[in-house]
Amino acid sequence: MEPRQVKTAADARRIVQERGLRHVKVGVHDVDGVLRGKYLHVDKFSAALDGGMGFCDVVLGWDSNDQLYDNVTYTGWHTAYPDATVRILPETCREIATEPGNLLFLCEFADKAEEICPRGILRRVLAKAQSMGFEVRVGFEYEFFVFAETAFSIREKGYRNLKPISPGFFGYSMLRNSVLSDWYRDLLDLCETMDMGIEGLHTETGAGVLEAALRVRDGLGAADAAALFKLYTKVLAQKRDWLATFMAKWSKDWPGCGGHMHMSLWQSGKSAFFDEAGPQRMSETMRHFVGGQRALMPELLAMVASNVNSYRRLVPGFWAPTAASWGVENRTTSLRVIPGSAKSTRVEYRVAAADANPYLALAAAVGAGLWGVENKVDPGAPVTGNAYEMEHPAETQLPRTLMEAAGRLEGSRAARSLFGDSFVDHYSATREWEEREFRKAITEWELDRYMEII
Incomplete structure (x- = not known):
């Protein structure tokens, strides 16, 4: 068997x-x-x-x-x-x-404990989708850095002067993936063996950074595969005395790591997102789904930007959004609608980083979309051009810190309706704790800036 x-x-x-x-x-x-x-x-x-x-x-x-x-x-x-x-x-x-x-x-x-179990939370959101007649299909994309370092050496170096497995900016490099073909092959084979198959794997723009797109599958299976992909990528790297990290932003000198989700709803084997006659070939269901995601993104951000470091990535110009916005084939917005055939029409949830818990990030993204469908939320006009350079309505501005995001989640009536009081109370408290722990730390930046001069 x-x-x-x-x-x-x-x-x-x-x-x-x-x-x-x-x-x-x-x-x-x-x-x-x-x-x-x-x-x-x-x-x-x-x-x-x-x-x-x-x-x-x-x-x-x-x-x-x-x-x-x-x-x-x-x-x-x-x-x-x-x-x-x-x-x-x-x-x-x-x-x-x-x-x-x-x-x-x-x-x-x-x-x-099921009331606060991350996988249980996602399972209940997907059951809601099913009760509305929808099947959720998802493909996760992860960016991650790989270093020619060990778990011991990074600590001995104080996390400074780390050696990536390849130097410089070189996105989509055939040179890099040919020189390191044994690593690529081992990772591809591992993912096939463990039922978390990769659709595409390439170098991103940065030293030692890769991007893996996992194959599209049902919502719960996609989250299982995503969670195991992160773990076993690290295992494979450490077994060869390397280290892989999915931190949202490990260095100010290099881009952050996204954990984007491509998703669509289906009914009776047909896309519920595709409408040949609709604007941008979007069905009303898709418009409302995107509308819900946009409307609730500031309230649910703690579930998709879950660590203090997550907010280092959410700054203008770093391929990560700073407001709840949507556009068609626009990578400067937090929601990128990708129109295509009935099979390929989808929305990419771009605000999520690689450090997010995939179960909770997907629960937030799908739950908000379903809320939009239920409430027929209009997403407004799509953003054209560079969303970073535009002024956005105050209500669409994303929280700037984990503490702020935790407070928004705790006070969200929609979150409590979608995920339950027990989860919202527990999870928002854990995020408040995370920021309080951070505030105890004295950073290297503070020492460099203040110790002698001030």
């Missing part, structure tokens, strides 16, 4: 038995999109397939640096960090390309 054939608990038991495995890997994604997991003995795995298993709920109560939130109610010292139930998802079975023969299964939080 092949991993892609696994659909049920019985299938999962069968493939494990056929391979003679003693242990498999299981994991669940936390609020930041980090996969937390373990090796699990096959006996425990078999039992958990039916009844679930316990997983310490601290995974939902700490940040990406394992520091405990002090401002959330779901879990904490006041609850003594009990186990939460997670369910194993047989249909997520994957070959682990870096551990030949072994298998990986994703999990979701259940019961009370």
Whole structure:
């Protein structure tokens, strides 16, 4: 049996038995999109397939640096960090390309924890789409830098003078991808093996930066593939003593890293976005979808620009938007409508960076679009020309900091309707925590600027 054939608990038991495995890997994604997991003995795995298993709920109560939130109610010292139930998802079975023969299964939080589980949030948004008669199709695009450094050497260097795997600006370089063809081939093969296939892979403009476009698929499968792509790109790089980063902006000298999402709605096998007779070949459904995304973007930004560093990228002139805007084939707007055939008509959600949790970023983008369809929100006139140089209405301005974005999310009635009070309260608190942690730090810029002179 092949991993892609696994659909049920019985299938999962069968493939494990056929391979003679003693242990498999299981994991669940936390609020930041980090996969937390373990090796699990096959006996425990078999039992958990039916009844679930316990997983310490601290995974939902700490940040990406394992520091405990002090401002959330779901879990904490006041609850003594009990186990939460997670369910194993047989249909997520994957070959682990870096551990030949072994298998990986994703999990979701259940019961009370399901209210704040990132994958659960997306699943409920997609269920809403289905109840409205829509299927969501998505393709993720990621930009990421790769260094000829290790996890130890970057720290020893203080994150300065890092050596990229290739020098200079050289987008779409056939020279670079030919010289480093073994790395490209290993990454392409890994993604095919792990069911997160790449449609296109090329150098971006910057030293050691690549862009990968993952193949279009259904919404939940696309987010699973995106989350695993980020993890296993890092794994593959570190296994050859390199380091890959999906930070939104690691250096002021180089462009930031986008995590764009191309999406469309379908009904009964036909595009709900395409209308040959409509303006820009956009259907009314697509116009309202884009209208909802534009209207709610300032309120939901914390879900797609989720870290302090995310806001380093959202400045004019860096291929990232600063206002909620849309245009047709316009890469200076936050929403780029791409008109084409019935198959290819879509909207690209360009405000998201590579550091976002793909489950939450997609939930925000799709949820806002569905809200627009329900409320028949008109997107207004499309932007033509350079959106960076235009004045935009005050209500479309994006939050400038994570703290501001967290406050906008917390106060958003639409967010509470789409994602539930428990999630909005918990997630906005985690983003406030993240900025408070940042404010404790004394940056190198401050030391250089103030220590001697002021």
